[in-house]
Amino acid sequence: MIEKKGMNGMQWISKILFYMKGRYGYDEFSKALLLFGLVLGIFSNFSEGIILTAVGMAAIAYAGLRIVSTEKGNRRKELQQYIRVKQSLFISYRKTRNRWIQRKAFKITKCPNCKRKIRVPRGRKKIRITCPSCQHKFVKKT
Structure with a gap:
């Protein structure tokens, strides 16, 4: 009977698993x-x-x-x-x-006082904006 030399599939996998421990x-x-x-x-x-x-x-x-x-x-x-x-x-x-x-519907502007970004609607000409964080009021054109 001819013996196969080498490893079968399970021995090969078990050797890899043993090597990968730790x-x-x-x-x-x-x-x-x-x-x-x-x-x-x-x-x-x-x-x-x-x-x-x-x-x-x-x-x-x-x-x-x-x-x-x-x-x-x-x-x-x-x-x-x-x-x-x-x-x-x-x-x-x-x-x-x-x-x-959102670029067509809103404009992103910065508060001149605290530099926070504020989203305002476009197409309203000049509007008065109140900053939600510092309550500074300013006028911007949208």
Whole structure:
């Protein structure tokens, strides 16, 4: 009878699981780094130069390092920083999008006293505006 040399599927998976014990593992930031590296790798095929390829490979390598790292505290701090940056970008995108959608109906103006942004209706010629935070009254053309 001929014996198969090597590992079967279950042995291979159990060895990987044993190796990954105590490691940080795959998280949202690692996923973003892998995606970023792959996208840069694809774009580098259409452009000349090695910079995009190098940055893409570095991102993929760093994602791999994060996945097999045993320093869970540092990886958790990096993940928290990534989430904080991602949320701030999402909030600024949402504000810009809302301002763009409302641009025909409302005008955003600043209070000359406290510099707070105030939304006023368009098409009313000159109006008297009262700032909701400092109660300063001023006249603006909409």
